[in-house]
Each structure stands twice: as C-alpha cells, then as structure tokens.
Amino acid sequence: MIRHGLTEYNKSLRLQGASDIPLNEAGLLQAKNASEFFKDEKFDVILSSPLSRAYATAEIINEHHDLKIHKMDELKEQYFGPFEGEHIENIRLKYPEGDIPGVETFDSLAQRAAAVMQYIEDNHKDENVLVTAHSRTIKSILSLYTDEVHMVFTKLDNCSLSVLEPENNKWKVLDYNVSTLV
Numbered sequence: 001m002i003r004h005g006l007t008e009y010n011k012s013l014r015l016q017g018a019s020d021i022p023l024n025e026a027g028l029l030q031a032k033n034a035s036e037f038f039k040d041e042k043f044d045v046i047l048s049s050p051l052s053r054a055y056a057t058a059e060i061i062n063e064h065h066d067l068k069i070h071k072m073d074e075l076k077e078q079y080f081g082p083f084e085g086e087h088i089e090n091i092r093l094k095y096p097e098g099d100i101p102g103v104e105t106f107d108s109l110a111q112r113a114a115a116v117m118q119y120i121e122d123n124h125k126d127e128n129v130l131v132t133a134h135s136r137t138i139k140s141i142l143s144l145y146t147d148e149v150h151m152v153f154t155k156l157d158n159c160s161l162s163v164l165e166p167e168n169n170k171w172k173v174l175d176y177n178v179s180t181l182v
Contacts, residue, residue: 017080
C-alpha cells in the first residue's frame with residue numbers, strides 16, 4: 001500500500017479528508033520516485049482511491065506496469081466534513097484523541113478497510129496487489145492486523161510503503177511507513 005504524494009494541504013498542514021486535493025510538484029516528484037522504486041516489481045492489479053492525489057500517484061507508478069487501475073470508493077480518505085481545510089494543529093488541540101464530532105467514525109473507516117481486504121481476498125488471492133490510498137485509510141487497514149498502528153499517533157509519510165502478506169489464512173503486517181525514495 002502506498003500513501004499518495006504530497007499536496008498543498010499536506011504542506012500547509014490542512015486537513016484534506018474526502019476533499020479532492022491534487023498532488024503538488026513535490027508530490028508528483030515523490031510519485032515518480034515511487035515509480036522508480038517499483039519499476040522491477042511485478043504487480044497483478046492496482047487498486048486506488050478515486051481521489052485525484054491517490055489516483056495520480058497510481059498512474060505515475062503504473063508507467064512501468066501498464067495495468068488497469070481499479071478505483072474503489074472504499075479507499076477514500078476519512079470524511080471530515082466541516083473540518084476539511086482546517087489546520088491540523090488546531091484540530092489536534094481541540095480533539096487530541098482524534099474523536100472529532102460530526103465526521104466519519106473510525107468504525108465506519110474500519111468497515112471500509114475490511115471491505116477492501118475482503119475484495120482482495122475474494123478477487124485477487126495469490127496476486128501481488130498495489131493499493132494507493134490515504135493515511136487514515138491505510139492505517140485502518142493496518143490496524144485490522146496489528147496493534148502497533150494507531151489511527152492518530154502513527155505517522156505515514158507521503159508516498160510511504162506499507163506491506164501486508166498473507167500467512168496461514170490471515171494477513172500479517174510486514175512493515176509500514178517505508179520510504180520509496182531511490
């Protein structure tokens with residue numbers, strides 16, 4: 001799983017959520033670096049959030065693979081409603097545990113994460129799947145299989161890699177927040 005590249009909202013520490021904010025120049029460069037990182041990796045399928053920052057990251061990585069990119073609404077970022085566009089530090093001060101009223105709940109996000117993993121198990125078993133998505137979406141998926149990842153306090157850098165592998169009919173988190181800089 002790859003978190004999308006940098007956006008202006010990331011750079012200015014503003015909450016993006018489900019708002020469709022595109023990659024900035026640095027984010028495009030990060031995605032190109034990720035493309036080089038993965039150029040010799042064999043992928044069978046690419047799944048992506050339909051939000052442009054994640055989809056553009058998938059498209060750039062896909063330049064070496066020429067696969068169809070499948071958009072999945074379940075991979076969208078957590079919806080933050082009226083808090084989207086707000087400075088992250090202001091929100092953290094008001095809601096240090098991340099339990100922000102009036103936004104998509106962690107339970108809802110976890111249900112979407114579980115649906116993504118079920119889709120992969122049902123449709124792409126024994127295939128190498130690349131997923132491009134968002135920080136909290138990826139953390140939700142990882143949290144299904146490890147207690148190490150916390151929805152608020154674990155950091156996933158832009159264009160970082162998180163790796164899951166099937167083991168004994170379960171998923172195992174091998175690593176997360178791995179740099180894709182080459």
